[in-house]
Amino acid sequence: MKFVRCFAVLGFALGLVATSAANAQPFQDTPPAGNSDSAHGQHAMPDPQKQTARLSRKLQLTPDQAAKIEPILANRMQQMQQMRGDTSSSPRDVHQKMRALKQDTDSQxxxxxxxxxxxxxxxxxxxxxxKRLDHKQGAPAAGGGSDDDGG
Structure with missing residues (x-):
């Protein structure tokens, strides 16, 4: 009987670990090599190829659509990195520029x-x-560990 209870507790603990690992970073892919933005408290940009693959899966993109979307995401990532490195602008200006870039990318x-x-x-x-608002407010994320498009 002790074995069954121990096994049940172990299964429960492993389930908790798996759930927390799946929900740890619901919006980010692994950052590209050399990207140290996350070390400075900033969000790392998801890889454009992974974002395109995720969008392809979720939206059933055609190969032609995916081929058009990937360079848009790559361009956004490059411009975001440049904005983050811009020390001549105020954080507020950088944030506004990033928001405008995201809106432009979404439109494209x-x-x-x-x-x-x-x-x-x-x-x-x-x-x-x-999910971002819930996370910011400290509320548990509703729903499962579904991926976001990263954009």
Missing amino acids: IQAILTDSQRQQYQQMQQQAMQ
Whole structure:
């Protein structure tokens, strides 16, 4: 009987570890090599290839759509890195520029999508925003460990 109880406790503990690991960074992929932004308290940019693969999976992108979206995401990542390195602008200005860049990128991506894909993409964005707000406010994230599009 002790063995069964010990096994149940071990299973429960492993489940907790797996759940917390899955929810630890729901919005980020592993940062590219050499990206030390996370060490300075900033969010690391997800890899554009991984973002494109995730969007392809979730939105059933055609190869042509994926080929058009990946350079948009790569360009956004490059511009974000440049903005983060810009010490001549105030943090508020950098934040505003990043927000404008994200909106521009989202518009470019949405222009490539079909109507149903666009609707799904917007829902993904809203869910990601809600998760970020919940996380910022310290509330437990609703739903599972689903990936966000990274954008």
